[in-house]
Amino acid sequence: xxxxxxxxxxxxxxxxxxxxxxxxxxxxxxxxxxxxxxxxxxxxxxxxxxxxxxxxxxxxxxxxxxxxxxxxxxxxxxxxxxxxxxxxxxxxxxxxxxxxxxxxxxxxxxxxxxxxxxxxxxxxxxxxxxxxxxxxxxxxxxxxxxxxxxxxxxxxxxxxxxxxxxxxxxxxxxxxxxxxxxxxxxxxxxxxxxxxxxxxxxxxxxxxxxxxxxxxxxxxxxxxxxxxxxxxxxxxxxxxxxxxxxxxxxxxxxxxxxxxxxxxxxxxxxxxxxxxxxxxxxxxxxxxxxxxxxxxxxxxxxxxxxxxxxxxxxxxxxxxxxxxxxxxxxxxxxxxxxxxxxxxxxxxxxxxxxxxxxxxxxxxxxxxxxxxxxxxxxxxxxxxxxxxxxxxxxxxxxxxxxxxxxxxxxxxxxxxxxxxxxxxxxxxxxxxxxxxxxxxxxxxxxxxxxxxxxxxxxxxxxxxxxxxxxxxxxxxxxxxxxxxxxxxxxxxxxxxxxxxxxxxxxxxxxxxxxxxxxxxxxxxxxxxxxxxxxxxxxxxxxxxxxxxxxxxxxxxxxxxxxxxxxxxxxxxxxxxxxxxxxxxxxxxxxxxxxxxxxxxxxxxxxxxxxxxxxxxxxxxxxxxxxxxxxxxxxxxxxxxxxxxxxxxxxxxxxxxxxxxxxxxxxxxxxxxxxxxxxxxxxxxxxxxxxxxxxxxxxxxxxxxxxxxxxxxxxxxxxxxxxxxxxxxx
Amino acid sequence: xxxxxxxxxxxxxxxxxxxxxxxxxxxxxxxxxxxxxxxxxxxxxxxxxxxxxxxxxxxxxxxxxxxxxxxxxxxxxxxxxxxxxxxxxxxxxxxxxxxxxxxxxxxxxxxxxxxxxxxxxxxxxxxxxxxxxxxxxxxxxxxxxxxxxxxxxxxx
Numbered sequence: 001x002x003x004x005x006x007x008x009x010x011x012x013x014x015x016x017x018x019x020x021x022x023x024x025x026x027x028x029x030x031x032x033x034x035x036x037x038x039x040x041x042x043x044x045x046x047x048x049x050x051x052x053x054x055x056x057x058x059x060x061x062x063x064x065x066x067x068x069x070x071x072x073x074x075x076x077x078x079x080x081x082x083x084x085x086x087x088x089x090x091x092x093x094x095x096x097x098x099x100x101x102x103x104x105x106x107x108x109x110x111x112x113x114x115x116x117x118x119x120x121x122x123x124x125x126x127x128x129x130x131x132x133x134x135x136x137x138x139x140x141x142x143x144x145x146x147x148x149x150x151x152x153x154x155x156x157x158x159x160x161x162x163x164x165x166x167x168x169x170x171x172x173x174x175x176x177x178x179x180x181x182x183x184x185x186x187x188x189x190x191x192x193x194x195x196x197x198x199x200x201x202x203x204x205x206x207x208x209x210x211x212x213x214x215x216x217x218x219x220x221x222x223x224x225x226x227x228x229x230x231x232x233x234x235x236x237x238x239x240x241x242x243x244x245x246x247x248x249x250x251x252x253x254x255x256x257x258x259x260x261x262x263x264x265x266x267x268x269x270x271x272x273x274x275x276x277x278x279x280x281x282x283x284x285x286x287x288x289x290x291x292x293x294x295x296x297x298x299x300x301x302x303x304x305x306x307x308x309x310x311x312x313x314x315x316x317x318x319x320x321x322x323x324x325x326x327x328x329x330x331x332x333x334x335x336x337x338x339x340x341x342x343x344x345x346x347x348x349x350x351x352x353x354x355x356x357x358x359x360x361x362x363x364x365x366x367x368x369x370x371x372x373x374x375x376x377x378x379x380x381x382x383x384x385x386x387x388x389x390x391x392x393x394x395x396x397x398x399x400x401x402x403x404x405x406x407x408x409x410x411x412x413x414x415x416x417x418x419x420x421x422x423x424x425x426x427x428x429x430x431x432x433x434x435x436x437x438x439x440x441x442x443x444x445x446x447x448x449x450x451x452x453x454x455x456x457x458x459x460x461x462x463x464x465x466x467x468x469x470x471x472x473x474x475x476x477x478x479x480x481x482x483x484x485x486x487x488x489x490x491x492x493x494x495x496x497x498x499x500x501x502x503x504x505x506x507x508x509x510x511x512x513x514x515x516x517x518x519x520x521x522x523x524x525x526x527x528x529x530x531x532x533x534x535x536x537x538x539x540x541x542x543x544x545x546x547x548x549x550x551x552x553x554x555x556x557x558x559x560x561x562x563x564x565x566x567x568x569x570x571x572x573x574x575x576x577x578x579x580x581x582x583x584x585x586x587x588x589x590x591x592x593x594x595x596x597x598x599x600x601x602x603x604x605x606x607x608x609x610x611x612x613x614x615x616x617x618x619x620x621x622x623x624x625x626x627x628x629x630x631x632x633x634x635x636x637x638x639x640x641x642x643x644x645x646x647x648x649x650x651x652x653x654x655x656x657x658x659x660x661x662x663x664x665x666x667x668x669x670x671x672x673x674x675x676x677x678x679x680x681x682x683x684x685x686x687x688x689x690x691x692x693x694x695x696x697x698x699x700x701x702x703x704x705x706x707x708x709x710x711x712x713x714x715x716x717x718x719x720x721x722x723x724x725x726x727x728x729x
Numbered sequence: 730x731x732x733x734x735x736x737x738x739x740x741x742x743x744x745x746x747x748x749x750x751x752x753x754x755x756x757x758x759x760x761x762x763x764x765x766x767x768x769x770x771x772x773x774x775x776x777x778x779x780x781x782x783x784x785x786x787x788x789x790x791x792x793x794x795x796x797x798x799x800x801x802x803x804x805x806x807x808x809x810x811x812x813x814x815x816x817x818x819x820x821x822x823x824x825x826x827x828x829x830x831x832x833x834x835x836x837x838x839x840x841x842x843x844x845x846x847x848x849x850x851x852x853x854x855x856x857x858x859x860x861x862x863x864x865x866x867x868x869x870x871x872x873x874x875x876x877x878x879x880x881x882x883x884x885x
Binding site for chain 1: 749752765767769802806810819820823827867885
């Protein structure tokens, strides 16, 4: 999939994408889809203008930048293109993009490296080599011009895709691209000092907006191919359960139904001419399940299991400083609190889907995926074909948030396509299926004990996490001595998820209590609960010490000047110091996560004792280098919607082993009326590359919780708050 | 065979009588700009206009639309992405993943037809669509901006 340079000027018609052909839709009779929309022609490398793997320059001067990571709304497509274009020194108005496929990556010795898009790593993990790709292409283009002129490259300068010699001669990139392509790549590449950036670092418009304004953007759910069939799937509603049998006698007689198929050992699919008919049929299907061991579990028992872990013995230690037992024993004042955080579904607005066409020689897949290479491997395994005979065309995702890293839906599409060789089959999950077959945010509780000395200084803290491990659930080989390091995100002694505070005697440990509910990486991951546990408790300690919460944090942040800087910036802009004079209720939170420093100051108001309105949030972010400030702002704004949806309403509970929430009526998302005003401070201090898509979610909830305490005197320690006696208006 | 007026064209389409308008638009008319998100009128991704009013097409039976009623989908809002809401959305880079935006844009454009200068409170009431990426702040700004663009257009 790709996009041509699209002028941000208003009124410009969204242009046809390079790798998409679209047969105009029109009226037709019978119930078959008629629009034919299929990305998947050869890469622009077929043109002669491929300067290197990252850059293609066409004779018309249009520039195609190859993007390996997936675009799911987070804006890295534009950000990565900015980084390449910056070093390439091309004309940004001429920049378009395309996705290489995972098969092409493999065939070219993984020249585009990692396709995985998660952990807020899209830019920070690939910035070095994509910038080098842009710089190398520029050097080759200049060299080609110098060769043609028979002059020294030192006498040539580049500006916006035009190469100029000191004599006044000039050539464009398009004129020398094919000559440049035949030159050997430079051995040494020098990157610009970010201080000199003029494309990167600028608040440029996204490259992929226009198609999203008139329905032209084709998501996986929208793919239509000639003769395509549609499938709706029902998997066992209890994780770990199996399919015993199904009775399709009546369903097979339903209009449009082409077949009913078991999928693996735990699911059934109905294939029909249209998806509406397939879904209606799958709902009518009588299925006999062996629900397995999971069916004996209810939420109450899961909660009890976690409560037991709060004080149980454990050897899983994430961070240890000094001697906590001694520190607490010698404390003048000891306080304790217990918090909890529920299962959550990602609830991407576009339900899981994939389209596949299988023949004995070739398997093609069209899908939204956060991990093109995992989708490729999954498709190959299901197809029975070698990787070289499997092509995965990535489409923009209708939300990802960590859910679309797994290829489970790809496997289903390929298995069904094998039942209809040569005929494409699209699998689209109903919302209900999507809600039940998630990779859920792990459920945890925490018990935190803190000791203050006689001057109100924090002497010791024991933070015990009890609950589910993501790695144990889905990547057990990644456990280290039985320990899941991700459990301790934002509480670790070092790395890009290190703790924000210096606490002389500290113990952070984990009592692993797993359940049959499949866990996964949910935007922000374990930073979400951990920041609530830490930042709520720090606020409780500040009040116990009789110290201003900002001042209390400052006293623990001497070794964390960048963390302090974002916290102070948010507090200052929000008017923290004058809040009491003005009768405002505010709460703070700070965190270091995904390599970035983030902080928030939330303001709430209360009417009639329990009607709470989240009025305003000031958020500060220091990602080191910022590639696109307006898109960083968009991620920060969006983080509050995702984070506050979870804080206020989000919760998946378990009855007889099955998730109770099957749609947005019981799993609400923050709506306009509850959306606070968000003011974002982007303050890149340089010198490092931090992520942007996830860290701010961590501070959304605790800042609001602390503001609620300031306003009501109530400590809310159980998420979501819909169970409290407060109403959110 | 039923006749529907979609984006100014008469379409003669065949579909099962219980098919929601959403699926007739997507699967029979081939207009995939209107999205499926929940199927129970909660998320608003399927919002279209019927005679100018916003309708959640995932629960609206296609047979309930009269041939004389005008259905407009996001594809038919303008010929060239020039509707004030589309202009404002482009100016402010409102979409993130974009999947909810067809519905947002249709809900916002219907609001402006009924209320050319909506207040924040009016927007809170009228825009109840779900956006999981969290574009709500820019959607609000976009509606105010579109109202201004619309007003300029009228004065010009």
